[in-house]
Amino acid sequence: xTTLTSQTPGSPKDHGPVDVHRxxxxxxxxxxxxxxxxxxxxxxxxxxxxxxxxxxMLAALxxxxxSLLLPAWSAAVEGRRKxxxxxxxxxxxxxxxxxxxxLFSILYTVVDKGTxxxxxxxxxxxxxxxxxxxxxxxxxxxxxxxxTGAAAVISVPIGLFTAIYLVEYSEGNRLSRWxxxxxxxxxxxxxIVAGLFAYAxxxxxxxxxxxMGIGGSVALSVLMIPVVVRSTEEMLKLVPNELxxxxxxxxxxxxxxxxxxxxxxxxxxxxxxxTLAVARVIGETAPLLIIAGATDSVxxxxxxxxxxxxxxxxxxxxxxxxxxxxFSIDRAWGAALTLLLIVMLLNLIARLVSYFFSPKGER
Amino acid sequence: xxSTLEPRRKRSTVVRPGDRIFSGLSTGAGILILVVLxxxxxxxxxxxxxxxxxxxxxxxxxxSFLPYVWPLVYGTLIAATIALLISVPVAIxxxxxxxxxxxxxxxxxxxxxxxxxxxxxxxxxGLWGIGFLAPKMAPIYEWLDAHAGFxxxxxxxxxxxGRTILTASIVLAVMILPIMTAICREIFLQTxxxxxxxxxxxxxxxxxxxxxxxxxxxxxxxxxxxMLGLGRALGETLAVAMVLSVSAGTVTANLISSTNPSTIAxxxxxxxxxxxxxxxxxxxxxxxxxxxxxxLVNFAARAIVDRRKEFSGAN
Numbered sequence: 165x166t167t168l169t170s171q172t173p174g175s176p177k178d179h180g181p182v183d184v185h186r187x188x189x190x191x192x193x194x195x196x197x198x199x200x201x202x203x204x205x206x207x208x209x210x211x212x213x214x215x216x217x218x219x220x221m222l223a224a225l226x227x228x229x230x231s232l233l234l235p236a237w238s239a240a241v242e243g244r245r246k247x248x249x250x251x252x253x254x255x256x257x258x259x260x261x262x263x264x265x266x267l268f269s270i271l272y273t274v275v276d277k278g279t280x281x282x283x284x285x286x287x288x289x290x291x292x293x294x295x296x297x298x299x300x301x302x303x304x305x306x307x308x309x310x311x312t313g314a315a316a317v318i319s320v321p322i323g324l325f326t327a328i329y330l331v332e333y334s335e336g337n338r339l340s341r342w343x344x345x346x347x348x349x350x351x352x353x354x355x356i357v358a359g360l361f362a363y364a365x366x367x368x369x370x371x372x373x374x375x376m377g378i379g380g381s382v383a384l385s386v387l388m389i390p391v392v393v394r395s396t397e398e399m400l401k402l403v404p405n406e407l408x409x410x411x412x413x414x415x416x417x418x419x420x421x422x423x424x425x426x427x428x429x430x431x432x433x434x435x436x437x438x439t440l441a442v443a444r445v446i447g448e449t450a451p452l453l454i455i456a457g458a459t460d461s462v463x464x465x466x467x468x469x470x471x472x473x474x475x476x477x478x479x480x481x482x483x484x485x486x487x488x489x490x491f492s493i494d495r496a497w498g499a500a501l502t503l504l505l506i507v508m509l510l511n512l513i514a515r516l517v518s519y520f521f522s523p524k525g526e527r
Numbered sequence: 528x529x530s531t532l533e534p535r536r537k538r539s540t541v542v543r544p545g546d547r548i549f550s551g552l553s554t555g556a557g558i559l560i561l562v563v564l565x566x567x568x569x570x571x572x573x574x575x576x577x578x579x580x581x582x583x584x585x586x587x588x589x590x591s592f593l594p595y596v597w598p599l600v601y602g603t604l605i606a607a608t609i610a611l612l613i614s615v616p617v618a619i620x621x622x623x624x625x626x627x628x629x630x631x632x633x634x635x636x637x638x639x640x641x642x643x644x645x646x647x648x649x650x651x652x653g654l655w656g657i658g659f660l661a662p663k664m665a666p667i668y669e670w671l672d673a674h675a676g677f678x679x680x681x682x683x684x685x686x687x688x689g690r691t692i693l694t695a696s697i698v699l700a701v702m703i704l705p706i707m708t709a710i711c712r713e714i715f716l717q718t719x720x721x722x723x724x725x726x727x728x729x730x731x732x733x734x735x736x737x738x739x740x741x742x743x744x745x746x747x748x749x750x751x752x753x754m755l756g757l758g759r760a761l762g763e764t765l766a767v768a769m770v771l772s773v774s775a776g777t778v779t780a781n782l783i784s785s786t787n788p789s790t791i792a793x794x795x796x797x798x799x800x801x802x803x804x805x806x807x808x809x810x811x812x813x814x815x816x817x818x819x820x821x822x823l824v825n826f827a828a829r830a831i832v833d834r835r836k837e838f839s840g841a842n
Contacts, residue, residue, distance in 0.1 A: 259620025325556030352825035354762020419549035447648025
């Protein structure tokens with residue numbers, strides 16, 4: 165008390181709270197400073213955009229350059245350390261904005277160019293005997309659903325049982341550690357390598373040049389199994405041990421405990437994981453290009469001949485558009501938009517399932 | 528004595544058929560995964576070896592395997608490296624923004640937005656790269672050629688279409704951003720709260736706190752995130768195949784011209800349809816090379832993550 169008053173001679177009433185603040189914290193920019201600089205930058209860029217007709221990318225660059233005034237101002241008022249801090253804040257924030265740029269650009273471009281061809285015909289016609297305008301993606305839609313469905317049928321049981329082994333049966337032995345590690349490594353297998361694997365496998369049985377829908381399913385399973393294992397494992401781990409112990413205490417055998425107590429408890433999470441895994445593989449192009457091939461006709465038989473799929477259709481329409489090219493490229497964008505919608509829908513379903521059906525208290 | 532112990536011992540050794548089937552199924556599924564992984568390597572080797580040993584005049588390229596695959600490996604590595612150089616700083620920035628700079632409640636939503644980038648199929652990236660990004664990049668390449676042409680990377684002549692290896696790398700950078708961001712974010716969030724608060728209490732600014740508390744803690748995580756991203760970038764097929772305008776056998780440091788080395792994956796996708804005979808085997812062999820490279824990268828990355836898990840005490 166006494167030392168304080170001796171340091172600040174004169175009546176204490178002259179020093180408002182601002183001065184005490186200043187003594188404790190040093191000089192500071194006003195609290196509206198960052199907002200003002202950012203707002204000013206946006207206004208200037210918007211004016212340039214409207215009046216001087218600069219493009220959007222340049223306008224964004226102007227905003228970035230002008231917001232660097234904030235660290236400069238801070239360096240003048242607050243000193244080097246705070247200025248560095250503000251500079252990093254600007255950089256970190258703009259890196260986020262930079263990352264959002266492609267996302268919105270992709271969404272906008274695909275929706276803008278894809279909606280042109282969307283219509284009832286687009287979904288109900290195949291490309292058989294279509295030259296130039298018209299035609300649709302019915303054959304590709306059928307192929308995508310069949311191949312992905314079969315891939316799910318193969319990978320869900322394997323993935324599910326592997327996760328059950330890891331959590332319920334392995335008790336952390338060496339085999340389980342290897343499985344867990346290799347599953348992680350497996351998530352990094354390039355999709356085209358999975359396609360080549362399926363081809364090399366099927367070639368042994370069916371001879372050279374084999375193209376089959378089910379081969380695509382096998383390739384997609386290689387990519388899907390690790391995702392299913394990891395997500396299911398995480399969900400099974402979340403099931404409280406008390407539930408298992410209560411079940412054992414009632415004399416329930418282990419397999420019934422797992423199938424009647426553990427799995428139902430984790431069901432919402434498992435379904436979410438599987439849906440996300442399907443969403444991941446449904447957009448895979450490379451393996452299907454290798455083993456399922458492309459065709460213009462509808463094919464319902466997974467075990468016989470080439471099968472079109474949405475991503476391969478989009479790729480092929482862009483790559484070999486024919487003459488005149490516009491119609492084919494429009495169809496490529498349409499197929500891409502359809503694919504994007506399916507993937508987003510699956511993601512949405514996954515989130516909704518996990519939100520509404522997960523056990524109460526975990527929301 | 529024995530009569531009271533006897534039934535108890537019997538009871539504990541009862542194994543129901545249901546139990547046996549169930550545990551057999553689960554163990555079998557686990558082992559099946561190992562078999563599949565071994566199978567990927569085995570089948571690629573079986574079908575690839577004839578391609579490696581093939582005579583130059585048996586394959587379409589007219590070259591023996593090593594000179595055929597070397598430019599592809601070069602292209603793969605250079606595209607992935609540039610993608611990584613672009614993506615790592617951005618990923619760290621975005622992860623830091625989500626974990627420590629944005630308001631806590633907003634963070635989850637922003638993270639979800641970044642995850643959406645991961646959900647976009649690669650063919651859509653390819654279309655975007657060729658239909659949107661490449662035309663936008665073309666004037667930039669011309670400017671680079673005119674003003675920075677003395678640097679070998681920008682030696683020109685600039686591609687008029689913009690379909691260069693630099694464009695492909697930018698697309699790859701966007702594609703690997705989500706996975707790297709997700710891992711960095713996770714690790715930044717695991718930084719012990721006490722370390723952060725201690726730094727702040729000593730008067731550190733937020734950036735100094737990040738430098739002193741978060742980064743040392745997260746360093747190995749960032750390294751492994753970068754390597755996982757590298758693995759993705761090495762194996763990505765369609766986006767590169769669509770964006771890049773390729774001339775076979777090129778090895779060049781020039782990033783902006785219209786003669787570019789292809790990547791292994793893109794080359795397979797582009798040539799597999801028309802290939803026959805030993806050419807197919809050569810393509811499969813190049814796939815084996817890619818598999819080995821990505822396997823090693825992923826193996827190293829996961830090993831770093833796993834080692835870290837053991838002593839961090841975070842999990």
